[in-house]
Amino acid sequence: MNVPAVDGPTFLKRISQLRAEVWFDGQKIDQNICEHKAFKGILKSKARLFDIQLDKKKQGFMTYKSPLTKDLVGTSFLQPRTKEDLELRRLTIQEWAKTSGGMMGRSPDYMNTGIMALGTAWDIFQDKYGLNIKHLYENARENDLTFSHTFVSPQVNRSLAYYEDSEQPISAQVVEEKSDGLIIKGARLLATQGGITDEILVLPVGGKQIDEHFVYAFSIPSNTPNLKFICRESFGYRDSTFDHPLAARFEEMDTIVVFNNVFVPWERVFLYKNYETASKMYEETKFYPFLLHQAVSRQVVKTEFLLGVAQLIVESIDISGYQHVQEKVSEIISGYESLKALLLVSELQAKEDKRGIMIPDAAPLYAAITSFQRLYPRFIEIVQLLGASGLISIPTECDFDSEIRPDLDQYLQGASCNALERTKLFRLAWDVSLSAFGGRQTLYERFFFGDPVRLSTGYYNGYEKDHAISLAKSLLDMD
Numbered sequence: 001m002n003v004p005a006v007d008g009p010t011f012l013k014r015i016s017q018l019r020a021e022v023w024f025d026g027q028k029i030d031q032n033i034c035e036h037k038a039f040k041g042i043l044k045s046k047a048r049l050f051d052i053q054l055d056k057k058k059q060g061f062m063t064y065k066s067p068l069t070k071d072l073v074g075t076s077f078l079q080p081r082t083k084e085d086l087e088l089r090r091l092t093i094q095e096w097a098k099t100s101g102g103m104m105g106r107s108p109d110y111m112n113t114g115i116m117a118l119g120t121a122w123d124i125f126q127d128k129y130g131l132n133i134k135h136l137y138e139n140a141r142e143n144d145l146t147f148s149h150t151f152v153s154p155q156v157n158r159s160l161a162y163y164e165d166s167e168q169p170i171s172a173q174v175v176e177e178k179s180d181g182l183i184i185k186g187a188r189l190l191a192t193q194g195g196i197t198d199e200i201l202v203l204p205v206g207g208k209q210i211d212e213h214f215v216y217a218f219s220i221p222s223n224t225p226n227l228k229f230i231c232r233e234s235f236g237y238r239d240s241t242f243d244h245p246l247a248a249r250f251e252e253m254d255t256i257v258v259f260n261n262v263f264v265p266w267e268r269v270f271l272y273k274n275y276e277t278a279s280k281m282y283e284e285t286k287f288y289p290f291l292l293h294q295a296v297s298r299q300v301v302k303t304e305f306l307l308g309v310a311q312l313i314v315e316s317i318d319i320s321g322y323q324h325v326q327e328k329v330s331e332i333i334s335g336y337e338s339l340k341a342l343l344l345v346s347e348l349q350a351k352e353d354k355r356g357i358m359i360p361d362a363a364p365l366y367a368a369i370t371s372f373q374r375l376y377p378r379f380i381e382i383v384q385l386l387g388a389s390g391l392i393s394i395p396t397e398c399d400f401d402s403e404i405r406p407d408l409d410q411y412l413q414g415a416s417c418n419a420l421e422r423t424k425l426f427r428l429a430w431d432v433s434l435s436a437f438g439g440r441q442t443l444y445e446r447f448f449f450g451d452p453v454r455l456s457t458g459y460y461n462g463y464e465k466d467h468a469i470s471l472a473k474s475l476l477d478m479d
């Protein structure tokens, strides 16, 4: 059996040949991006994911036979037809998430899941575009392509009354329709890993779609001419994995995406000017239930990781005897168990749709994601409250290699570990809870799935409440 699911070195080679236009700290990157200080950590970590997928011990659940070629392809592309398929998807997602403690929000399975979902209902896209999304899905699956994505417009003016009418486009829009494709000009936010994935998926901006020039969706290679990725500052300040155990490995980078008259050929477009399809595409493809199933699977692992960090702090300075400490750690335990239960219930209550696809129940998944937007900052607060000054008494690797080592060994020892072990642990806890990397993680969990306010509003409005109303009424009417 052939294996088109790629391995780590093949992935890195592909990305190094990409040469997308990526701007970092005032300069266009013209070296191999896989060796650039801001990207080498994350790309190495991503390459590891591909090697794990092909590991003989894991291949059994992390890959499956392509329906097209019968070759082995990644399970994150699997269109589930049974509850067992959903379980395989979860196991795959969590196996990858474990490698980063859930800190790699945009491991390839996130967008693979989105493209898999779009591919389930390709027939709902306008005739000539439907096949484009089918091909996109199949091509991604057969070649193990990676994607970044964007569906947010620049944060210029978010008032309800705002309507963009500037002479030069701000929010990316169609400025010309040609016989062979579209010309796009303007910007989009916020592509995590922009410029370091094979392609970028551009989806319609949610909310107001007053003008048809904004109603489009497509996927193009990241190295498409006139497409620019503008990076923020890197939070991976040091290469040392002792000093920055998370940032040195998992700093993903976020980018502003600029389309400077980018040509998008028709065969890459799967939505254009069609309000009806734009409004039903997410519902029909079950895009959100599937993305949520991926996200919550990762968040369960992330919570387990935070629980481990918190308990290791407790043991390292022996504070387990205090009731408030037990209560704080039990808050994380309860979060972990609740998220896990919600995830499993979503699979238990999954239903087959009219296309034979097994859809996880969205209601418990929305409960999980909206809770996590509040739980995660609280878990981080708990790590801070337990670690206290230990989170900043954290000498570096160079300090330990210097002549002050005896001082460090003496004064930084823990109750159950030596100074080096204790410092390693507290540097990890600092990178989770206090560093620039850790701060971004908190913002990420609050916002990556959408504004918490509007997400909760949508949950409230979409939730089927009749069963609860009937129960309440039955007691009202009781003799």
Ligand SMILES: Cc1cc2nc3c(=O)[nH]c(=O)nc-3n(C[C@H](O)[C@H](O)[C@H](O)COP(=O)(O)OP(=O)(O)OC[C@H]3O[C@@H](n4cnc5c(N)ncnc54)[C@H](O)[C@@H]3O)c2cc1C
Binding pocket: 148, 149, 150, 151, 152, 155, 158, 189, 190, 191, 192, 193, 254, 440, 443, 444, 447, 448, 449, 450, 451, 452, 453, 454
């Ligand atoms: C670390 C990180 C990584 C991300 N990665 C990606 C990515 O890879 N791809 C991608 O497409 N997006 C990504 N996002 C963007 C994410 O989808 C958005 O942050 C989210 O949808 C909220 O949009 P916004 O940031 O523009 O906030 P805004 O919409 O500008 O909200 C700002 C504030 O105004 C309030 N507000 C605005 N409008 C309304 C309204 N109509 N009603 C009520 N309140 C309102 C909000 O509640 C909030 O308090 C990422 C975000 C973060 C933080």
